[in-house]
Amino acid sequence: MAKIPFTVSARAGKLLGRENFSNPEGAIIELVKNSYDADAKNCLIFFDIQSNDNSTNKKSLKREDTIYIIDNGEGMTEDVIKELWMKIGTGSKEKDYLSDEKRVKTGAKGIGRFALDRLGFTTDMWTTSKKVKSNIGSHWKMDWNQFDNSDKSIAEIKADLIQLEFNIKKQIKSIIKNDNVNEIIEKINFRSGTVLKISNLKDDWSDDGINNVYKSLEALIPPKEFKIPFDVTLIHLQQPKNFGSVETAFFNDYDYKVKAKYDSDTLTVDFEITRNELNHNKIKKNYEDLFNDAKKPYDLQTLNNRTFKYTKSIDKILKWNLEKNNIKLLNDVGSFELSFYYLKYSVSRKEGYPYKLINTKERRSVLDKFGGVKIYRDSFRVRPYGDPNNDWLRLGARVAQSPAGAGQRIGDWRVRPEQTAGMISISRKTNPFLKDKSDRGALQENESFEVFKKIIIGLIHEFEYDRSKILNVFYKHIKKEKEKAKEQEINERAKNWQMKLSRKGKI
Ligand SMILES: Nc1ncnc2c1ncn2[C@@H]1O[C@H](COP(=O)(O)OP(=O)(O)OP(=O)(O)O)[C@@H](O)[C@H]1O
Ligand SMILES: [Mg+2]
16 A cells, blocks of 8 residues: 655645635735734835826836835844745744744644735745844745646746845945835845845736725724834835825723723733723812712722723623533633723713714714724734624614613613724634634634623623613712702792782782
8 A cells, every 4th residue: 555645736725825715905915914923023025116097108017016015023044045945834833833932823734825815916025034143144036927827737847036235224224226215125124034026917906906905904903003013104105205104903082991901810800991981070160069979980089090901700790690501601702801982073062961072073084993892812903893883782773772861860871882992802812712714814603702792782881881880970060050040930920920920919
C-alpha cells in the first residue's frame, strides 16, 4: 500500500484571494489589519489614480494606477517572508496571538494577504524587519496572473525575492514621487516597516470607490476611545485635500456615559457611570432640598461629583438564579467591556427638568455618523452590529413596550436606539464562543450570543434605572408644584367669584 499526498491546484489560491473578498474595501481593510498586527503606529494608504471616469484615454492611464499600503510596523525578515508570508494558511498568529506591544492580533487564518490578489495583478513589497539592521531589507515581487493558469499546482507558482540595502523612507520617496507624500513620510518614524505597491489594478477606482474605502475605514478601525496608537491615513494623490487621517468615534458631549466591565469568572460587573445631563447651578439654586433624604448614589454629593463607581453581581442585573446551567452560560460568554453613551437630541420644555442646554444639530450629526452600539473584536469592528438601522439589541421594541417618560416611574423608561452610541470590546481569546460566521462577517447566533445580548441589555438598563431615579425626584416636585399652582388658581377663582357675588349683594 502506497501513501499518496494531496496536491493543491493553483485554482485553490484563486479562491482564497479574489473570491474571499467580495469587495475591494474589504481587501484593503485586511491589509490594514496586518499593519495593526505588526504593531504599526501608522498605516498609510495612497491611491495614485490617474484614470477617472471622464478621461478619454482611460485605458492607457489605468495601467499606471497604483495603490500603496505602507506601515511602520515590525516588518519581515527574509525567513518570515519565506516561512510565513509564502505559506498559505500559516497559523503563526493563532499561536502567538499577542504582539510585542500587547495587541491581540486580529489575524488568525493565514490567508489575509491574498487580498493583494483581489486588488491587482502585480504586487511589489519592500520590507525591513525591526530584528535586523535598519538598512537591510527585502524586495518581494509577485505576478498574481500565475494563479489564472489552473493546470498548475501551487508549488509551481513562484515569487521573486531579493535582499538589498535600503532605507525605508528613501525607498518610499523614490517609489512615489509626490510632494504631499514626501511631507507625510518625513513626519513619521520608520525604524522598520512594510511597503506594498499594488499595480495592474483589477478595479476601476472612481471617486466614489475611494470614498467608500475611507468610509469603511472610519467604521471599522479601532476607535480613539480605545487609546491604541494606530493612525490610518488615506491620501488620494490626485485630490490631496479630500481625505487624510481617518476620524473615528469620540464623544465629549453626552448626557450619560456608562463604562461596564463584565467579569465572567467572578460573575460581577464593575460600573463607572458619568451623569452629565443636568444644570448644576439650577439645582443648587432651586432644588437642593429635594435631595435631603437621598441615599447614595442618588444623593447631591454624588450628583455633584458627576462620576461614581460600583460593582454589582450579574444575577442581580439579569434577575437570574445562579443555578449550574446558568453559571455555565454566563461563564461561556467570556469577559468583555462596554462603553455606552446616551445623547438626547430633543428636549421637551414642558417637562421642566433642569437639563443643560444641548446643541441639537451637532448631536444629531455626531449620532448619524457614530451612533449605534457596535461590537469590536480585538479592536476592529464586527459588522453589522450598530450600523444605521441595525437595532440588534431590539432597543426600539423595548421603547414600544414601555413608553413611559424618563422621570414618570422609576425604572420604566427605555432608551431610544437612535440616541445611543456604544462600543463593546470582545476578543477571540476571552470570548471564544462569540465566533465569526465563516464569511468573516457577523457573529454566529448561538446560545452565547443570546446571553451576551441579554447581559448588554442588563447593563444598559442600569443606566436607564439611574436616569429615571434621578429625574423622578424632579418629576414628583414639578407635579406637586403644578398641583399647588392649580389649587391656588382654583382658590383665586373662587375668591374672585365670591367677591363678584358679594358686590352684587347676593351674599
Ligand atoms: N504589514 C505586515 N508587517 C509585518 N508582517 C506582515 C505584514 N503583513 C503580513 N505579515 C506576515 O505575513 C503573515 C501572513 O499574513 P496574512 O494576512 O495572510 O495572515 P494572518 O494575518 O496570519 O491571518 P489572517 O488570514 O486571519 O489575516 C502574517 O502572519 C505576518 O507574519
Ligand atoms: Mg492578516
